[in-house]
Amino acid sequence: MDLKVACWNCRGIISAVPYLTNILSESKIDVIAIAEHWLRKSQFHFLNTVDSNYRAYGKSVDEYHPELYNCNFRGGVAFLVSNYLCPFIVELDIESNRICGIEIQFPGQPSVFQMSVYLPATTQPFHLFVDELELEYLMDIYRPYTNLGTVFLLGDFNYKIEGPRYKFVNDRRSNLLKTHLEATSSVSLHTLTFAIGPIHHIIRENICYISEIFIPDEDIFNVSDHKPII
Template structure:
């Protein structure tokens, strides 16, 4: 018996999901799971993800710290996952403490699958501590 499930997974560094929304909507026509990096969403904008395509569930994180009140410069970071709800009806969001990581658990009839979207710091030595902290979270 073949228990395989054909699935198209795409990873896309969107460099602002609001500016690349047409590209992301096109990916929704092609893929079952979409991992996004550099969404550049503020914490209060995460719900924007749920309006991209009604057929898709969503989760995401913001890397923008708004605690100080005023944010200078352009937004940065943020990751998200979109999944086709008709292909994967049994999905739960996995809590991740690091804003560079988001994850979902997909439950199939005979197994579970974890899917991550991760945006790691660059490979320069100055980022080594942040890189290892991210891996350990």
């Protein structure tokens, strides 16, 4: 079954609703991974009001400590999934407020696993990227699921990946990620020559069944400094 998948760092979902609803309807998105929705646990239900044709799955910025008065509001990961897919959705048990996952179980077909990711920003120290085990944990999750079906990692990884469309001098983050991607024979789809638009990343192991990748044009309703990748 064909799926149209997207990911976007919305930089606050409340102000992002007009643009998001346009993207969902105009591009006929089946599943979109959202990073940085900035919602606390008591506010997470807001995602289910964005579009009545979609249901939300994911993590709040204070997922494991909702009792805290202060928390880092610049986070939160989620999926908006088209209602017709919801009977086939199983949420994955992932112990991180930076990673959430779903499994799509179509009858008689291998499972499709999708993980919405928001890794520590480049303004944060390198040790937060590694020592907090966010990257190691992500790859430890990713590897076994590749034996069970098709796996997509979608979101804001806060690192660069070299490929046919993008060359740069590797930094420590990029070298570390490159090692993991090579170990799992994985690629960023949007570094490949058939992609269109600026460089963003959706990572998966097998590219044989990808028909198109693109970035939408500028839009006055997009108040985020990121664009979605579809």
